Amino acid sequence: MSSSSSYRLLVISTAVAPLGSGLGGGVELFVKNAVQSLQQRGHQVTVLAPAGSVLAVGDLIQLPGQWQPTAHTSERSSPIVMPEPSVLAAMMGYAREVQQKFDIILHFCYDWLPFYLTPFFQTPIAHYVSMGSLTDAMDTVISQVAQAHPGTVGVCTQVQAETLPAADRYRPIGSAVDLSLYDYCDRPGTHLAWMGRISPEKGLEDAIAAVAIAQVPLKILGKLENQDYWQHLQATYPDAPIEYLGFLDTAGLQAAIRSCRALLMTPKWVEAFGNVAIEALACGVPVIAYRRGGPTEIVRPGQTGWLVEPDSVEGLVDAIARIDQLDRQACRQQAVTEYSLEALAQRYEQWFHDILSPQP
Numbered sequence: 001m002s003s004s005s006s007y008r009l010l011v012i013s014t015a016v017a018p019l020g021s022g023l024g025g026g027v028e029l030f031v032k033n034a035v036q037s038l039q040q041r042g043h044q045v046t047v048l049a050p051a052g053s054v055l056a057v058g059d060l061i062q063l064p065g066q067w068q069p070t071a072h073t074s075e076r077s078s079p080i081v082m083p084e085p086s087v088l089a090a091m092m093g094y095a096r097e098v099q100q101k102f103d104i105i106l107h108f109c110y111d112w113l114p115f116y117l118t119p120f121f122q123t124p125i126a127h128y129v130s131m132g133s134l135t136d137a138m139d140t141v142i143s144q145v146a147q148a149h150p151g152t153v154g155v156c157t158q159v160q161a162e163t164l165p166a167a168d169r170y171r172p173i174g175s176a177v178d179l180s181l182y183d184y185c186d187r188p189g190t191h192l193a194w195m196g197r198i199s200p201e202k203g204l205e206d207a208i209a210a211v212a213i214a215q216v217p218l219k220i221l222g223k224l225e226n227q228d229y230w231q232h233l234q235a236t237y238p239d240a241p242i243e244y245l246g247f248l249d250t251a252g253l254q255a256a257i258r259s260c261r262a263l264l265m266t267p268k269w270v271e272a273f274g275n276v277a278i279e280a281l282a283c284g285v286p287v288i289a290y291r292r293g294g295p296t297e298i299v300r301p302g303q304t305g306w307l308v309e310p311d312s313v314e315g316l317v318d319a320i321a322r323i324d325q326l327d328r329q330a331c332r333q334q335a336v337t338e339y340s341l342e343a344l345a346q347r348y349e350q351w352f353h354d355i356l357s358p359q360p
């Protein structure tokens, strides 16, 4: 990496929770992988994150303050909120003071403030939008920045961009996994897997209904975010062949899923990406997913998985019966080719290059 194209990068983490707490959901992985992959390519990466964060890579600066309430449970008309003292305001204030030391700022906040402050910064800001459209207020400020600062708003996938106003203004950046943490398994057992926050928008009830019909055992992994919902599922499907393994770290997660025959993904909302899909592929586990959101851009039907008519339990049962047509080697190979940290870093570098030296 020649010095001319190595960047001094300031990364601003999500403000919903400290990094490493698991409370931030998928965005914690987005931040960690961005920092790790860019540092490995020789860039100087400084990270601003809420106090209590843990991050093994980058130079971490922790700031105090109240976390942002999560946006994924908002209504369309939800107002912008920032509890005082706001950790988000603290991070943006700190970034404003040190911005001259950096070539570019990259943030992962699905929140109003970083977008609103963009015109007041001298150092360019790259915005990584980690969810689809949720509220009118966020749609407005995201699309305004994308119009006033073309090319600076990134998304996970094109299908996620299509939920936002003016879909063509956003740049798909995708995601990645640290492949060294996932071991390929070509001799699966009998189980299927389901992974994700146990919350209604993730649609676990459909996966349970499908395995109850198919009579195939299902391993369930993830944070138990909604206790009432979980109680309801157990009451509705008392005899389903399911086993809840809890919220596991990456080592535990991959050890649990690598010998599964397939991962089931049953999102009820437009999943911006679906990191669990590439974690499964990295282990050689094919993905059976509703044709909705990020997984539609990840799964290669008939090779690394099946895409099913959204909300069709029968469709899931039919796909489960056709798992043996899928190729576990091709699953691992797709993760290596498309979802490595190296490939992600190159997408970020190209993005930053295009922001810093816009074509006429």
Ligand code: HBI
Pocket (backbone or CB within 6 Å): 014, 015, 016, 024, 025, 026, 027, 028, 068, 069, 070, 071, 072, 108, 109, 110, 111, 130, 131
């Ligand atoms: N909510 N307010 C807010 N800000 C975020 O950055 C945010 C969130 N909810 C969920 C979330 N980020 C991540 O879990 C997803 O983007 C993956």
